[in-house]
Amino acid sequence: MSASASGFDLALLLAEKGLAAALATLGFAVLFNVPRYALPYCALVGALAYALRTALMQGGAGLVLATLLAALLIGLLSTALAQRFAVSVTLFAVGPAIPLVPGSYAYKAVLGVVKVANASGLEGHGDLLLAALDDGIRATVTVLFLSLGIALPGLVWTALWRGR
Amino acid sequence: MALPGSDNDALTMNVPVPRSEPASLSAMVDVLVQAGSLLLQHGADAGRVEASLQQMEQGLGIDRIDAVVMSKTILLTATRQDAHHTRIARVPMVGVNMNALSDVEQLLGRFQQGQVTPEQLRQALQHIAALPHHYPRDVHVAATGMACAAFCQLFGGDWAALIITGVASAAAAWVRMELNRRRMNYFMVVLLTALVASLVAGSALWLSQTPQSALTAAVLLLVPGVPLINASIDLLRGYISAGLARAATSLMVFLGIALGLGVVLRLLEVRL
Structure with missing residues (x-):
């Protein structure tokens, strides 16, 4: 989709990606044995966070910055929900975080490293290495910022609460 | 739930009843290790496990809890006056289970507020460990x-x-x-x-x-x-x-x- 897409197209794209992210979140929340009452909230948080990341990246933000802001949204919403239901933040944060995990970058990076090790001769090595390095760096830094964003609102909340 | 060692039993019967407190230091360490293991094996990060364990000092009447949590191991020493007890526990990984995590954390919270006795805590932890997965x-x-x-x-x-x-x-x-x-x-x-x-x-x-x-x-x-x-x-x-x-x-x-x-x-x- 081009950057000059109309507002309607963008809204449609965000709704589509948000819905898919909600289903992905829901599936993983079930795998993680999240109690039934929390499932709709998880799906909603997952949809909002993924839609935010998609919107930011459509607006030209990079993967890492967009993921950080989406993760902050997850952190904020799940901290609020955790206060409301008097449970721990992870209950609401873990499911929505999964669609933001750069899983495919990570195994493509490893696959790339295996290809480099397997390649005969030196020609073409540079491209393979560069691609693997690119995927690997992207995956590592994105995961770091993802967890930072999720943890930050909770840490700030605890600090404020302790300060009182 | 009816507890074997509750105070009513002790008043009505003259037979010596096993009291729930003061428990031995080793029994307390067992409870702590079980709580920590449940948290760690169901997907809590190390910091959260250590913090949860250290918050239990007052409720258990222990002077000091030193816990070191690694990816699959918990080392824990409880100190009371000049006695201390240490356990090293291997923690088998069973996969992420948010329900068990939140149950354990709520239980520990109620324990800190004094709503749960150490004996009830031990039984409730065993109950959580035996809970089946929500979803078939x-x-x-x-x-x-x-x-x-x-x-x-x-x-x-x-x-x-x-x-x-x-x-x-x-x-x-x-x-x-x-x-x-x-x-x-x-x-x-x-x-x-x-x-x-x-x-x-x-x-x-x-x-x-x-x-x-x-x-x-x-x-x-x-x-x-x-x-x-x-x-x-x-x-x-x-x-x-x-x-x-x-x-x-x-x-x-x-x-x-x-x-x-x-x-x-x-x-x-x-x-x-």
């Missing part, structure tokens, strides 16, 4: 298929790719459950599951316009999302050894995914 196996398999199909949509797959991804990852989820039940080595489980997922997803080459999206999404059920996030949270909060161990485990899992997928890509002569 077929729901688990279907949820995995739905999640990976949704990932396929996020990667721009068409409807055929979505359906193939769903079937492939559901089959892989079932294979993974069966292999885990036979207590196979974790790396072999990842490798074989990735192999199954990508073999089934390979049918997208003939049935879909976007086969790459199906092959990429079908193995995503294996991505160690929670260990990865916990690894970086541990590293961020200064629990370096736990964080590095989790990161290394995740890296091995990615290697297993890449090898399983790579074999199939090589067989089918596809480039991702």
Whole structure:
């Protein structure tokens, strides 16, 4: 989709990606044995966070910055929900975080490293290495910022609460 | 619940009743280790486990709790006056279970507020450890298929790719459950599951316009999302050894995914 897409197209794209992210979140929340009452909230948080990341990246933000802001949204919403239901933040944060995990970058990076090790001769090595390095760096830094964003609102909340 | 050692029994009967407190230091350490193990094995990060354990000092009447939490081990020393007791516990990994985590944390919270006696705490922890998973196996398999199909949509797959991804990852989820039940080595489980997922997803080459999206999404059920996030949270909060161990485990899992997928890509002569 081009950057000059109309507002309607963008809204449609965000709704589509948000819905898919909600289903992905829901599936993983079930795998993680999240109690039934929390499932709709998880799906909603997952949809909002993924839609935010998609919107930011459509607006030209990079993967890492967009993921950080989406993760902050997850952190904020799940901290609020955790206060409301008097449970721990992870209950609401873990499911929505999964669609933001750069899983495919990570195994493509490893696959790339295996290809480099397997390649005969030196020609073409540079491209393979560069691609693997690119995927690997992207995956590592994105995961770091993802967890930072999720943890930050909770840490700030605890600090404020302790300060009182 | 009726407790064998509650005060009413002690008043009405003259036989010596085993009192719930003051318990021996070793019994307290056992309770602490059980609480910590439940948290760690169901997906809590090391910092959270240590914090939860250290908060129990007052409630148990212990002067000092020193806990070191690593990726699969808890070392714990409880000190009361001049006596101390230490346990090293190996913690088997059982997979992410948010319900058990939140049950344990709420229980520890009520214990700190004095609503739960140490004996009740011990029994409640055993009860949580024995709780079955909320969702039956077929729901688990279907949820995995739905999640990976949704990932396929996020990667721009068409409807055929979505359906193939769903079937492939559901089959892989079932294979993974069966292999885990036979207590196979974790790396072999990842490798074989990735192999199954990508073999089934390979049918997208003939049935879909976007086969790459199906092959990429079908193995995503294996991505160690929670260990990865916990690894970086541990590293961020200064629990370096736990964080590095989790990161290394995740890296091995990615290697297993890449090898399983790579074999199939090589067989089918596809480039991702």
